[in-house]
Amino acid sequence: MADFPSNSGNQISEWKTLLAFLFATAVVIFFYQPVLFPLADGSLVFASGDLTTIPGPESAGIRINSTYYTFIDGERGEVVNRAFLIEGVSFFSDVIGFSDTQTQSLLILICLLLGSFGIYRLTKYFLKEEDRPIALVFLILFYFLNMWSIDRVVHLWIWFTYALFPLFVSAGLSYLSERKSFFLVSYSIIFAFFGMIPHSLMYILMVHLYLVIFSFMNYRNLKNSLLFAFFPVVIYVLLNLPALALVLTTDVTYPQPVDMFTLQFLSMHGELIDVLTFSNNWWPQINPGKITENPVLRFASLAIIAGTFLVFLFGYKKIRPDEKTLALLALLFILGFVFMAQGTNNGLLNAFFGMLDEGQLHYFALLRESGRIALMIPIFIVLTILASVKGPEETERRPFFAAMLFLLFLHVLSSPIFEYMSVVYSATEVPEDYYVLQNEILKEHKTIWISPDEVPLILGAYRYAWNEDKSFGWIVWGIGSSYPDNDAMDSIKQGNGSRELFDALNIKYIIRRTDLMGASGFKDNYSWMDCEKLDYLTVCENRDDLKAFSIYPMNATENTVAITDFTRVNPTLWYVNISAKKPFMLAFAETYNPLWEARIYENGEKTGTVKPVELYGVINGYQINATGDLHLEMRYAPQDTFEATAAISLAVLLVCIFYLVYSIKKGR
């Protein structure tokens, strides 16, 4: 296999290749421009479904859903490192003076350019110079404009990983052929950064597995192959140590429970023919008929996949052994992904899942939306074509690419990707309501969002009253601080919460989701709260004197205990000063979690740590037996591990970056 990048080629061919790369990249950017517009207009915000910008760090939903809360008796659990990414965007945005949406647009653009550059590198790696221009145009356009790629923009962090695959693979192949550690470190950093969230990790591990198998088969050097297999994993662990340490030290598991019904429901539109025609989306956010009843789209899509297999078979006898290994492996991986992507429509998978109990099914929670795994197929199509296309005669290669371009043309023009980009996912202006609330609602109190009982669905999703093209998203996450769903919250949302309960739980605001189109049937009616109808949302405020800390029960203090003062340092750390003449129960109005510790200090000396009990079925209560002037540190304990390990990760990252800079200066 040629060293990478290839040095051969005359200047005219080089220019043609470069022009083809620039042309294809420009076309891709043109198609993606609705999600890039915020770079030019800062007032635009992503507000559709999962593609919703979270305005600001320390926001309610992130804290409740994504960062610190782990499983308690199997009731609750979330992915700890997703918040790290989401909040990372917010912190980064603050530093560079961008809105969160602008930062996400910038990341989309960067990933598009890097992915496109990855295909450019791969093309130079595999192909003769005369084949490169037309191959580049086809491969870049196919990779970014196919239905799977466009559809997955909704899960931005997964799409970033998808976009980076070509660069990732090219770095891996460069290392395998040249054995320069610069490429291995680059490969490992991409692996660590773009494999942060569980789905991305699963996907990037599959690509890594592919390259590891290739390394073992092609180079047959056990030591080097083992180094290539495990070095990126070690770097991954070191760079993701804060999140992994939380997973290991607390009882975090994947947050989405699955059962057979869920698996069957999420396999909707997952027949084999749907998978092979890029139509296997269980939740299309446009009229599904535009995909499943679109003969041109389905014909062109299946023909592209068949063409990929065909080019390998036609050139089979002339393909070099190393490239044959790559192509054969890629084709088998494609068949594997097609197998998995059918979900329970696949009789074998259905029978397998049927044999498992619910606990065992949970191990497959990551694969619950089976159709998503089809996102792995395009990179293997790219690799198959690149590794196989030198097999057929030169006179056959040009017609092959011309035919594939024609099919891609049909695929793009007949598919609803324009609608996805310009209507469903495009950034939009959102009402002032959200910004007003984001600025004025106090984070030290709790906010409860109340959804209506009756609200119409359009294409399976709720819509905003201010823009019916946009499906209901998580825009409210940036506002205030909240409690997760539980029995007490259900009771409050049904209008059955007492005023005392509101005060004990430190609930200052109720916000009715009157911003949903057609919302009606709100059951809460708390007449003692002051309500105000904004343009779209309705906000009710509890005017009582609320505090995050109180003595439990609220009417039993007998003047023997006084909370002198308290301070909120951040969402994981509070300080409380208390003067007590008798033992007491301290109520802390933060979601109950056994990992919230009360660390007791007397005269500057730590004298004990108390674990919480559950109060009101929602918050933390601490039985404090010490008396006198007490200083309490209320700490979410895993945060200590998180902060300690973050320093290690930062140090490793700096070493890696320093090494890369040093290598570039030394000419790699």
Add this chain to the structure above:
Amino acid sequence: MDLAKISKISAWPLYLSFAGVLLWLFSSLMLLFGNAGFANDLAFYGYWLLFIGLACLMIKHVREIL
């Protein structure tokens, strides 16, 4: 051992794979004519022919390179 016979047998994985791709191409034409049910059946048989054909090709290839 009859080497010519072995050579003929060893070509079968390629033929099976070709048959699989041809079925997929027919399947895509069926989609163009709106016959999705039949297209799914063809795609199913094509899938397994390809799987068997390519798996055998991989085994053959591994034996060649090792």
